[in-house]
Amino acid sequence: MNRLANSDELAATLAADTAAALRAAIAERGVAGLAVSGGRTPERFFGALSHQDLDWSRVTVTLVDERWVPETSPRSNAALVRRALIRNAAAAARFVPLYNGADTPEAGRAALEATVAALPFPFATVVLGMGDDGHTASFFPGGNELAHALDLGSPDRIVTMEADGAGEPRITFSLAALLHTDRLVLHIEGAGKLAVLEKAEAEGPAEEMPIRAILRQKRVPLNIYWCP
Numbered sequence: 001m002n003r004l005a006n007s008d009e010l011a012a013t014l015a016a017d018t019a020a021a022l023r024a025a026i027a028e029r030g031v032a033g034l035a036v037s038g039g040r041t042p043e044r045f046f047g048a049l050s051h052q053d054l055d056w057s058r059v060t061v062t063l064v065d066e067r068w069v070p071e072t073s074p075r076s077n078a079a080l081v082r083r084a085l086i087r088n089a090a091a092a093a094r095f096v097p098l099y100n101g102a103d104t105p106e107a108g109r110a111a112l113e114a115t116v117a118a119l120p121f122p123f124a125t126v127v128l129g130m131g132d133d134g135h136t137a138s139f140f141p142g143g144n145e146l147a148h149a150l151d152l153g154s155p156d157r158i159v160t161m162e163a164d165g166a167g168e169p170r171i172t173f174s175l176a177a178l179l180h181t182d183r184l185v186l187h188i189e190g191a192g193k194l195a196v197l198e199k200a201e202a203e204g205p206a207e208e209m210p211i212r213a214i215l216r217q218k219r220v221p222l223n224i225y226w227c228p
């Protein structure tokens with residue numbers, strides 16, 4: 001685990017490491033995909049990343065998950081990404097949001113599946129967060145499509161999700177899609193999240209703490225960034 005002294009140092013380090021992965025993907029494949037999380041934690045990291053010097057015109061940014069709300073909502077992860085990340089040098093990046101205006105995630109899912117099929121896979125980097133209940137992306141304990149989302153045999157990249165504690169209905173990349181990446185990151189801050197992570201590292205079902213599906217998978221190494 002990368003233990004940083006504070007949020008600013010974490011943001012600077014994670015931004016530099018993410019920029020290096022984007023440059024490596026561009027050098028290798030000509031393009032780079034970056035999937036980021038919403039919520040409260042990533043804003044400082046987004047600010048630091050937006051200043052990184054690289055060919056952002058070759059980068060496509062998307063979200064690992066989204067609340068089914070328009071960008072006018074303060075709950076919109078897309079609005080956060082546009083405001084905090086797609087600016088400065090990163091203003092040249094292409095952003096592909098997940099909310100597509102359909103009435104429900106179910107109604108929007110097929111069109112979104114087609115949209116994300118055109119993203120540059122594998123992702124160069126996927127940056128996950130984690131909730132106090134042990135969810136990551138929109139893999140919520142008790143989620144109505146949790147088994148589907150965690151099924152590595154499913155061809156679906158996009159899964160809908162409803163759960164107590166999730167607020168509005170959600171859409172999420174599947175576990176298999178998120179593991180299709182050069183680099184996998186978990187970004188958490190604070191003593192409370194560290195305690196949740198330590199609990200998840202103990203034995204127990206992934207359905208109860210879905211972050212366990214990330215901790216236990218063997219497809220791609222996990223890089224954890226934490227600060228108090």
Ligand SMILES: O=C(O)[C@H](O)[C@@H](O)[C@H](O)[C@H](O)COP(=O)(O)O
Pocket residue numbers: 037038039040041042064065066067077128129130131135136137138
């Ligand atoms: O849309 C979302 O809610 C996120 O993508 C989600 O998975 C987030 O990463 C965690 O809930 C942590 O959220 P905080 O950073 O706000 O604690």
